[in-house]
Amino acid sequence: MNKELGEHSTDLQRAQVLEKSNRLCRRVKSWFVQQEVHMPVVHSLWVCNSQGNGPLVPAYSQPLYLPSMVLLHHPCDDIVVRAEAQLCIGQGFNLLHTIRGHLLALAKGYKDADATTLPQKEWLKCHKTTRDLNKRITQAKNYYRDVRQHLMMLSAKTGEYSWQSQLQVLEDSDVRRISDSAVGAFDMEQGMSWIWYAAHLGDVPGGINEYLRIExxxxxxxxxxxxxxxxxxxxxxxxxxxxxxxxxxxxxxxxxxxxxxxxxxxxxxxxxxxxxxxxxxxxxxxxxxxxxxxxxxxxxxxxxxxxxxxxxxxxxxx
Known part of the structure; x- marks a missing residue:
């Protein structure tokens, strides 16, 4: 469902999208049933939202009413709040891992383009790949900022801020390749961005650890x-x-x-x-x-x- 259906989409593609939408709708309804046990206030919020938006709201647009969304106006159980906090921490590390992977792919693409003279067709393909990677990096960067904002709201309830040493504030200047130095830095002041020092998931051959060793x-x-x-x-x-x-x-x-x-x-x-x-x-x-x-x-x-x-x-x- 990430790709929109166009006027040239086949019936099979439309059927697959409809099937995925129905499957997601069933999962959302099952989620609301389980959520009412720990957060009874969600039922009234869901009813009000359904009546206000009508029955045609797609499943991927349904708000899930997690504790970070309702914590400011409605009380929530500490167990649920801590559970979402752990979920957000995992999402934050996963997003940093995603950003690093895309940056490594960009670095390899730039290196290959500089090393060889590409024909017009290959150059356009490389340009499209670079544009798509930059778009994905921007999406992951914005998603990370939203996750961190949710973590700040949840930490105000739990009082736990130990995650801030790893999941720092992500500025645009922090999203750069390993070999890129900070703006205004001299040759001896070159330093990698903090996103490369943050804890990350497992590595693959030729992945992050190898690049860090090279640097x-x-x-x-x-x-x-x-x-x-x-x-x-x-x-x-x-x-x-x-x-x-x-x-x-x-x-x-x-x-x-x-x-x-x-x-x-x-x-x-x-x-x-x-x-x-x-x-x-x-x-x-x-x-x-x-x-x-x-x-x-x-x-x-x-x-x-x-x-x-x-x-x-x-x-x-x-």
Missing amino acids: WCKARTRAHRWREECKLVSADMQRVKRTLDHNANLWLSRAQSGMMGGAFIAAGEGASACAKRQAAIHVAIKSTFQHKWRCVEEWISLGETDESAAVDNENPFV
Whole structure:
């Protein structure tokens, strides 16, 4: 019943839709019979809704009057409220799993499209698939927000908010692929969205866990490259300082000996003054560099923590 019947639908398709509608209608009526045992107020609400909308309301449009719908105006049993809360928590994790699966499919589609030159027919097919996946992601995202809103209403009754650490508020910027960084983030500040860290259902070969391992390896490689570059910068700074000290001492020794490049200079005072001038220039350059680099070592040490070595050797996704 997700696809609407068109004017070209066959009689068999119409019969199948009618059969599914009748089956769903019977299930809804059976649900109302069971619901009246724990929520007697539902009977009056159902009668009022049937009289107001008439008998032609399709089964998939019938309100189920769950506790989250009637809790604000009618009291409900705590057992029923907790049962729906558990149902919403499961739906939330299932929707996050669905969103992640669609994002992985999008990533694979983009990767295949970039790697090969597709003909016109295949490109249109890929474009249609991408559009359908984006539509499904939007539907799952809106459904997740509704489920979380229901959970907030139910938690006000039960007083349990432990689920908020996993089922967080879903913003549009949170729905992104693993390899996509947040808006405005630098290369070393790349971070996956929280939806990839949330608890998820079982994995399949080539699924979420494999992609998380790949991203962990990429992040570890970036961290190692960053440390190596920091060590190279520190080594170059020390090399420049030692070179300037060596040149300054060399010019001072020449000034004291009165020798320039191994040749005796008759005008010793002029040569000595020139050598001292060169030594002073090298000392001034070193002082300037020391002033500009005074915070570099501290900045480099900010990225070195006691836990960095443990992180290098542990893969949380194994």
